[in-house]
Amino acid sequence: MPSELRANAGDFEDQFLDLLSSKREVSSDVNDVVAEILADVKRRGDQALFDYTKRFDRLELTVDSMRVSAIEVEEAVASCDPESIKALELAAHRITDYHARQKPENLQYTDEVGVQLGHRWTAVQAAGLYVPGGLASYPSSVLMNALPAKVAGVERLVMVVPSPDGVLNPLVLAAASIAGVDEIYRIGGAQAVGALAYGTDTINPVDIIVGPGNAYVAAAKKQVFGTVGIDMIAGPSEILIIADGKNDPRWIAADLLAQAEHDTAAQSILITDDVNFAEAVKQAVDIHLQALSRSEIAGKSWQDHGAIILVDDLEESIALTDRIAPEHLEIAVDEPDAMASKIRNAGAMFLGRYTAEVIGDYVAGPNHVLPTARSARFSSGLSVLDFMKRTSLISCDAQSLKAIGPAAVTLAKEEGLTAHALSVSLRLED
Amino acid sequence: MPSELRANAGDFEDQFLDLLSSKREVSSDVNDVVAEILADVKRRGDQALFDYTKRFDRLELTVDSMRVSAIEVEEAVASCDPESIKALELAAHRITDYHARQKPENLQYTDEVGVQLGHRWTAVQAAGLYVPGGLASYPSSVLMNALPAKVAGVERLVMVVPSPDGVLNPLVLAAASIAGVDEIYRIGGAQAVGALAYGTDTINPVDIIVGPGNAYVAAAKKQVFGTVGIDMIAGPSEILIIADGKNDPRWIAADLLAQAEHDTAAQSILITDDVNFAEAVKQAVDIHLQALSRSEIAGKSWQDHGAIILVDDLEESIALTDRIAPEHLEIAVDEPDAMASKIRNAGAMFLGRYTAEVIGDYVAGPNHVLPTARSARFSSGLSVLDFMKRTSLISCDAQSLKAIGPAAVTLAKEEGLTAHALSVSLRLED
Numbered sequence: 001m002p003s004e005l006r007a008n009a010g011d012f013e014d015q016f017l018d019l020l021s022s023k024r025e026v027s028s029d030v031n032d033v034v035a036e037i038l039a040d041v042k043r044r045g046d047q048a049l050f051d052y053t054k055r056f057d058r059l060e061l062t063v064d065s066m067r068v069s070a071i072e073v074e075e076a077v078a079s080c081d082p083e084s085i086k087a088l089e090l091a092a093h094r095i096t097d098y099h100a101r102q103k104p105e106n107l108q109y110t111d112e113v114g115v116q117l118g119h120r121w122t123a124v125q126a127a128g129l130y131v132p133g134g135l136a137s138y139p140s141s142v143l144m145n146a147l148p149a150k151v152a153g154v155e156r157l158v159m160v161v162p163s164p165d166g167v168l169n170p171l172v173l174a175a176a177s178i179a180g181v182d183e184i185y186r187i188g189g190a191q192a193v194g195a196l197a198y199g200t201d202t203i204n205p206v207d208i209i210v211g212p213g214n215a216y217v218a219a220a221k222k223q224v225f226g227t228v229g230i231d232m233i234a235g236p237s238e239i240l241i242i243a244d245g246k247n248d249p250r251w252i253a254a255d256l257l258a259q260a261e262h263d264t265a266a267q268s269i270l271i272t273d274d275v276n277f278a279e280a281v282k283q284a285v286d287i288h289l290q291a292l293s294r295s296e297i298a299g300k301s302w303q304d305h306g307a308i309i310l311v312d313d314l315e316e317s318i319a320l321t322d323r324i325a326p327e328h329l330e331i332a333v334d335e336p337d338a339m340a341s342k343i344r345n346a347g348a349m350f351l352g353r354y355t356a357e358v359i360g361d362y363v364a365g366p367n368h369v370l371p372t373a374r375s376a377r378f379s380s381g382l383s384v385l386d387f388m389k390r391t392s393l394i395s396c397d398a399q400s401l402k403a404i405g406p407a408a409v410t411l412a413k414e415e416g417l418t419a420h421a422l423s424v425s426l427r428l429e430d
Numbered sequence: 431m432p433s434e435l436r437a438n439a440g441d442f443e444d445q446f447l448d449l450l451s452s453k454r455e456v457s458s459d460v461n462d463v464v465a466e467i468l469a470d471v472k473r474r475g476d477q478a479l480f481d482y483t484k485r486f487d488r489l490e491l492t493v494d495s496m497r498v499s500a501i502e503v504e505e506a507v508a509s510c511d512p513e514s515i516k517a518l519e520l521a522a523h524r525i526t527d528y529h530a531r532q533k534p535e536n537l538q539y540t541d542e543v544g545v546q547l548g549h550r551w552t553a554v555q556a557a558g559l560y561v562p563g564g565l566a567s568y569p570s571s572v573l574m575n576a577l578p579a580k581v582a583g584v585e586r587l588v589m590v591v592p593s594p595d596g597v598l599n600p601l602v603l604a605a606a607s608i609a610g611v612d613e614i615y616r617i618g619g620a621q622a623v624g625a626l627a628y629g630t631d632t633i634n635p636v637d638i639i640v641g642p643g644n645a646y647v648a649a650a651k652k653q654v655f656g657t658v659g660i661d662m663i664a665g666p667s668e669i670l671i672i673a674d675g676k677n678d679p680r681w682i683a684a685d686l687l688a689q690a691e692h693d694t695a696a697q698s699i700l701i702t703d704d705v706n707f708a709e710a711v712k713q714a715v716d717i718h719l720q721a722l723s724r725s726e727i728a729g730k731s732w733q734d735h736g737a738i739i740l741v742d743d744l745e746e747s748i749a750l751t752d753r754i755a756p757e758h759l760e761i762a763v764d765e766p767d768a769m770a771s772k773i774r775n776a777g778a779m780f781l782g783r784y785t786a787e788v789i790g791d792y793v794a795g796p797n798h799v800l801p802t803a804r805s806a807r808f809s810s811g812l813s814v815l816d817f818m819k820r821t822s823l824i825s826c827d828a829q830s831l832k833a834i835g836p837a838a839v840t841l842a843k844e845e846g847l848t849a850h851a852l853s854v855s856l857r858l859e860d
Contacts (some may be wrong), residue, residue, distance in 0.1 A: 087837035229808030348822035366822035378659030392796035407517035
C-alpha cells in the first residue's frame with residue numbers, strides 16, 4: 001500500500017520528513033571498476049573500446065564498424081512505422097520551437113564612466129550524447145538531449161549507444177537522424193563515456209557529455225567531469241499531483257502510474273483535500289494495474305514509494321510542494337495558474353486537468369530532462385544554456401581607467417597583492 | 431625560466447600539448463577525512479562544529495558566540511580605512527549594476543494549436559557563502575559571491591568564515607555588510623560546509639553553497655553536491671595575454687605577475703609576434719619581482735608554469751587561445767574587438783592596452799569567479815543564473831490536447847510505456 005498522510009494528524013511532520021528523506025535508490029559503488037575502464041580507454045583508445053564491447057555487448061567491432069553508417073541509419077528510418085516517424089517529427093518540431101526561445105542574448109553597454117562592458121554567449125564546440133541500449137533506449141530522450149544542443153549551435157553532436165548482441169533500436173536511430181546527430185558509435189558503458197571525454201584515434205573528444213545511463217555511466221560521467229562538462233546525474237523519476245475532488249480519478253490514477261512504470265524506485269505522490277477522491281484514485285490505480293504491460297514495476301513503485309497526502313485545504317499543498325521540490329508537478333484544480341504562481345520549487349508544472357504530465361515527456365516542447373531528488377530547489381531542466389557558455393567582456397581606455405582604477409589599487413593593497421596594484425598603477429601613471 | 435615556444439618550430443605541437451596537459455595542482459586525497467567530518471556534523475550538529483573549531487581554529491564557541499553579531503560587524507566596519515570602505519562600495523555598486531543585467535526573463539506564449547507554454551525563473555531560497563580565513567580571506571571575493579545572490583533575489587544569505595585564534599579580517603566583515611549578508615558564522619573547513627548543507631540546531635540549511643576554499647572545503651562541497659547545489663570547484667588562476675610589440679613591456683609584465691602572485695600553481699602565458707618585446711617583458715618581470723611583496727610565490731609560478739609563445743602572425747593566437755581556453759584573456763592589440771569576436775573559449779576578455787585584468791578582479795563589474803583548467807570550453811563565470819532555477823510551464827485544454835496528444839500516445843506505445851499512453855488516451859476519449 002502507498003503511504004497515507006493526513007496533514008492535520010499530530011505526527012504529520014515526522015511522517016512528512018520520513019517521506020522527504022526516504023532513500024529510493026540503491027547506490028552501488030562501481031567507482032573503482034569505472035576508474036579502471038576510463039584509464040584503460042585513455043591509454044589504449046580504440047582497442048580498449050573493442051575489448052569492452054566484446055566483453056559486455058558480445059560484439060566484435062573494428063575501426064570501420066564502430067561507427068553507425070549513414071546507410072544503416074537510412075535503413076532504420078525506412079523500417080520504422082511511418083506514424084511513429086511522424087510523431088517524432090512533430091515532437092522534434094515542437095521541442096525545437098520551444099528551445100529556440102531559450103537562446104540567451106548578448107550584452108553590450110558603456111557605463112557612466114566610459115567603461116565598455118558586456119557578455120557574449122557561444123555554443124560549446126562538440127557535445128556527446130549518451131543513449132542507453134536495450135529496454136531503456138528511448139527515442140524521445142534522443143530528441144530531448146540532442147535538440148537543445150542543435151539549437152544552441154553546437155557544431156558537432158556525437159551519439160554513443162550500446163548495441164548488445166548487435167541490436168539497435170531503429171526508432172532511436174531515426175530520432176538521431178531527425179535531431180541532426182553528426183556521428184553515431186555503437187559503444188556504451190563507462191568506456192563510451194571515456195571515449196567521448198578523452199578521444200581515441202577514431203573518435204574525437206567532445207566538450208560536454210549529456211544523457212541518461214546506468215550506474216556505470218553515471219559514475220563515469222562524474223569521474224570525467226572537469227575534463228568535460230556533464231549534465232545532471234538524474235535520479236529515479238517523480239511526480240507530485242495536486243488534485244481536487246472534481247477530477248476523474250481514472251485520469252489521475254493513470255498519471256501516477258505513468259511515473260511509477262518507469263522504475264520501481266520512481267515515486268508518485270497525490271495531494272488532495274477530498275478523502276473520497278483519494279479512495280477512488282486508489283481503486284482506479286488497482287484497476288489500471290491489471291491491464292498495464294509494466295504493472296509489476298508500476299505496482300511495486302506505487303506500493304513502496306507512492307503516497308497520498310490529505311490536506312484540509314489545498315492551499316496547504318503550496319508549502320508542502322516547495323519542500324518536496326518535485327521533478328514533475330501536476331496542478332489539477334480550477335485555477336491552476338494562481339496556485340502555480342505561489343510555488344517556487346518544481347522542475348516542470350503541468351497546469352489544469354487536461355495537462356497530463358506525459359504530454360511533457362514527448363510532445364509539449366519543454367525538456368523532459370528535469371531535476372530529481374529535491375534538486376529543483378536549486379537546479380533546472382536541461383536547456384540550450386547547458387550547451388552554451390558566457391564570456392565577460394571588459395574594455396577601459398586611459399580615461400575610464402582613471403575613474404575606477406584607484407579603487408582597484410586600494411583593494412589590491414588591502415589584500416596584500418602588490419603585483420595587482422602595480423598592474424593598474426603603472427597604467428594610471430601614464 | 432618560463433618555457434618558450436615558437437609556433438613555427440617543428441616540435442611546437444608536442445610542446446603545446448605538454449603545456450596544455452601540464453598538471454599544476456597537487457591533488458591531496460582528503461575524501462575520507464572529509465566524509466567523516468560531514469557525517470559527524472550531520473549527526474551531532476552544533477556540538478561537532480564546536481569540537482572541530484576548537485581543534486582546527488583553537489577557538490571555543492558556544493551557540494551564542496558562533497554567530498558574528500551585528501555589533502561586531504559595525505565595529506569592524508568602523509575600524510577599516512574609510513578609503514577602503516569607499517573602494518568596496520564602488521565595487522559593490524558596479525558589480526550589482528552589471529549583474530542586474532543578467533537577470534533572465536520569464537517566457538509565456540500560446541502556440542499555434544493552443545498549448546500554453548513558458549518558463550518561470552525563481553531564486554533559490556537560501557544560499558551559503560564560504561569565505562576562507564587567514565591570508566586568502568579576500569573582501570573582493572565576498573562581494574563577487576554574495577552580490578549575484580542578492581541580485582537574484584535570494585532571501586537568506588549565510589556566510590561562514592573560519593577565524594583561526596579568533597581573528598577575523600575586518601574588511602571581510604565590511605564587505606559582507608555592504609553586500610547584505612544576513613547571517614555570519616565563525617566556522618570553516620568541511621564542518622562549515624556540512625552545517626550549511628545539513629543544518630544544525632543553530633544554523634538552518636541552505637540550498638546552494640558557493641565560494642572558494644582549500645582542499646577540505648572543495649572535497650566537502652563535492653560530497654554534499656546533490657543535497658545542495660554548489661558552484662564550480664576552482665583550480666589555480668590563469669591568464670593568457672595576446673600582445674603585440676607596441677605595448678609597454680612593464681605593463682604586460684605586471685599583468686603576468688598579478689596572476690602569478692596568487693599561487694605557485696597559477697599560470698601566466700604570453701603570446702606575441704615580437705621577439706624583442708618578449709625579451710623586454712621577461713626583463714621587466716625580473717625587475718618587478720625585486721619589488722613585490724609576494725615575489726617568492728610569483729617568481730616560482732612564473733618559473734614553473736609561465737610560458738611565452740612566439741607566433742609569426744597574431745592571427746595564429748586565435749586557434750591557440752581556443753585550445754587553452756583561459757580563465758582570463760587580455761588582448762592588448764590595436765583592434766582587440768575584431769580578434770575577440772573570433773575567439774570562442776575564455777572566461778573573461780580584457781580588451782585593449784589599458785584594460786588590466788586586475789580591473790576585473792575588483793571594480794569593473796563582471797564576476798571574478800571564472801572557469802579554470804580549460805573549462806571555459808563548456809562553462810561560465812559565476813552569475814545571477816547560478817542562484818536561480820527555471821520551471822517549465824505547460825497547459826493544455828481539451829482541444830489543444832487533441833492536436834498533440836495522439837503523437838504522445840504513439841511514442842509512448844513505441845517505448846513500451848502503456849501507462850503513459852493510457853494517461854493521454856483517457857483524456858482524448860473525453
